[in-house]
Amino acid sequence: MDDLLSEFLTETSESLAVLDVELVKLEQNPEPKILSNIFRLVHTIKGTCGFLGLPRLEHVAHAGENVLGKFRDGELTVTPTAVTLILAAIDRIKMILSYIEQNEAEPEGDDKDLISQLNMMAEGKAVLTPEPEIEFEPVFTPPPQQAQPEPEPEPVFEPVAAAPVHAHEPEPEPVPEVRNVPSAPAPAPAGTPSSNAAVVPQGMVAGEAKESAVAAQTIRVNVELLENLMTLVSELVLTRNQLLQMVRGKDDSEFATPLQRLSHITTDLQEGVMKTRMQPIGNAWAKLPRIIRDLSVEMNKKIDLQMLGAETELDRQVLELIKDPLTHMVRNSADHGLEATEDRRRIGKPEVGKIVLNAYHEGGHIIIEIADDGRGLNIARIREKVVASGLASEGETEQMSDQQVAQYIFRAGFSTAEKVTSVSGRGVGMDVVRTNIEKIGGTIELKTQQGKGTSFIIKIPLTLAIVSALIVECGGERFAIPQISVLELVRTTANSEHGIEVINNAPVLRLRDRLLPLVSLRQLLRLGEEDGRTETFIVVTQVGTYTFGIIVDRVFDTEEIVVKPVAPILRHINMFSGNTILGDGSVIMILDPNGIAGSTGEISGGSRDAAEGAATRDLHAEDRQSMLVFRAGGDDLKAVPLALVARLEEIEVAEIEHSHGKPVVQYRGKLMPLVMINNEYAVRSEGRQPVLVFSDRERSMGLVVDEIVDIVEERLKVELSVDQAGLIGTAVIGGKATDMIDAGYYLTQAWGDWFGSPDQEYRKEAGLHKRILLVDDSPFFRNLLTPLLSVAGYDVIAVDSPDKALSLREAGDDFDAIISDIEMPGMNGFEFAHAVRSEGRWSHVPMVALSSHATEKDFERGREVGFNDYVAKFDRDALLQTLVQTLASKGAA
């Protein structure tokens, strides 16, 4: 593009930005100085357009200038409607400019509509709804009373000018403020603590003179030039470091002193150049007065935007990145935070809502606070939303403090706004804000008080480009990992306690009772074959909430590196977030933990899935249950889970007595009925008979067997057989087909009421039995768990599918707790939990998940869908304990 044109575009854009701010100030406080500034700017634009041959722009600017001229001459009063029209003209100019930027020519068409409106206004013919007028006086006194019949006077004082160009202010306070108080009827005086004395003419003139002096002290520099300068200085720093390194060894080198001097100068130079990249944060705030003004008009709210610390400087890059998040948050405050005027009046708050932006430096960071005195976050509604979305169970949210609950607004898609306005409410904002801020190494915190207001505090490191990184080596190549993602380093050797366990080609690490999925950097980056080294290092890395380990060959130290973006042809490789030049001049890639985490599914074997597979296989190792194998009534092998058996006894046949025709024996002071394996079975006539004793508190039952064969640890694989009383099915145990007996059946043989009859004697204090619903598709487990639970004193109803469970719900049954398997055909446990939680009478019933899978991911998933707890299937003790706890907390709730 032609130089002249591009300069015109740059300058005019700047002027338009200033015009926005000035017009808003003018609307509030129609001072001649502001007006003449505005007039001058528009006049210049008009002139340049004519010079460059841009007629459309020229006409719009001309029409605007007309109106402004009338203001200046006092023939027209400055009203909000007039200002709105002028702002519309400014917007039209912006639009035409951006078209010109793209196409180097004006767009077709004209602006007759706008121009005629402007002209009509200039002639005083515009028919407007009666507006409160701001009287415009060419005399420098504080603005007079309003024309409206309002009781209170309007003691509004404005600082002279706080635009960045003006450096000298006749103010007592060191901090310049830019205030924007809309003029509509009766702002409360208390709401606007005025800090300045009356506007002084001399001060203004002095300000004027100083302004031109200051303007002359700045020059416009091409950004690319500054970047080049920055790069050269960085290279200088690196070379300086190398030299210092070399001299360090030799104590009495003649180079030492001059090098020291050189080093100081280099440091100063570096600091100076970095300062050139610093810009005042006011630049990011420049658009806000206009936005707030438009919003307050649109929503009929009175908003006072205070911007403190606008001159606080930060890196240009950082500024770019936080501009949008800041704007978003301010809009949120205006839209959702601040209440409508009448509401505020009713509650006794000042009618004018305040939004305060405050920026300052603190310890290597820049702190930006955004606070409003509106209604604060609706914690109750957030709680509801959290539970409804399944992000946490109700019990959990009740335990969280208000501040903790408030954090949920940072989740993606979260919005409690009842309707989505054009301003905000889509729920896509705060998570993006947090992500953007965290991307540059910053943090954001939030404090809220219902009815009082909300405040956000953003903390950003002062410089972006330099990052602390851990240098590692893998496959002969070095890489850098941003320090901020690194949690810890683990060194592993072949036989250390921190061994890498490889399961199906997927490595995992046992780290402090957690299973950490591992990624082999060598494999990920295809750096070559494993060289069978015994010692490796694992960089434990965290991305969001996901923690994993990166396997590398060596770890060097942490260095401060200058991040440079990768070449465009490499941008698609998401393992790398940039590259850098180390002190020794070599180029290394900077790893992106995000990208690495994302790719863990793609490694052959899928290390993450494999890790889970490993974890589950790990548990399956414990899935092996102890089975007691015996013979009774035949040569067939039979088995029963050892867990159910209380004792193995041998009783003297002679001691068997009979009661009601049934064999019993005196056992430990009580009568124990003996049960035969089947009706044909006959007890031995003499000698000792082995008996399997099953116990529950005071009651015991003895299952008579022929011989106890073995106790075998075996994984359960029960193949179902024909429904035969007393048998669950057949399994392969110890390599042989063995019948699994149904312990429950025999228990009921002995005591008809073994399971779940209210026994007041034992449970006087506990009151009613707790009713448990057990959902498991496997009859074996139902039979296994039902006795367990009954033995512990619960009323157990067992069903074989969630559908049956849900039909119980429809039927009106109630339970104190629900235990559900996860892996079930049809509806699985997660879906079942979701169904229970989302509606119906059981939504508050504690739910415990039972599974053979117990990885971190499963726990999380379980919690997400609403399970209160998660227990491994075979951990009988854990199950009982969990039930006690869960029911206790429910009882307490």
Add this chain to the structure above:
Amino acid sequence: MNQIVPSTSKRGSQELASTEDHEEFVTMFIEGQMFGIPVLMVQDVLGPQKITRIPLAPPEVAGSLNLRGRIVTAIGVRMRLRLKQRDGEKASEGMSVVVDMKGELYSLMVDSVGEVLSLPSAKFERNPPTLDPLWREFSNGIYRLEDKLLVVLDVPRLLDFTRAEVN
């Protein structure tokens, strides 16, 4: 209307500075074939460099190197032209021509770099249809010289890894 004066050519553009009807090229050789790049595109000529491999990069990207503090992406032109790689000692020899493409620096790795030639446009010809289709993609045309042909390299096309290539 006002006359807008054309600006002077910016760094790295494809414009050829021509004196009369001659154009200047930096010549280089790959596998005995002479290639040419417009002289204004060339920033630097380098000898053998220490190149850092970039994992997962396209195979034509040999790696990156440090040139006075700037990171330069090294492209193996041989690979790009689907020529066999050099083996043995020859693999570590070779020179590079550094070009600037939209603010990024690239170093084109060739066997050797020759001199700058000023070639008359009369000798310029379109690519013959018999030319290997891949070479035709990366070449703007050829110059007929006394005893050899110079293939003009289309550098932007050479560095454009996003377009699908002719089989």
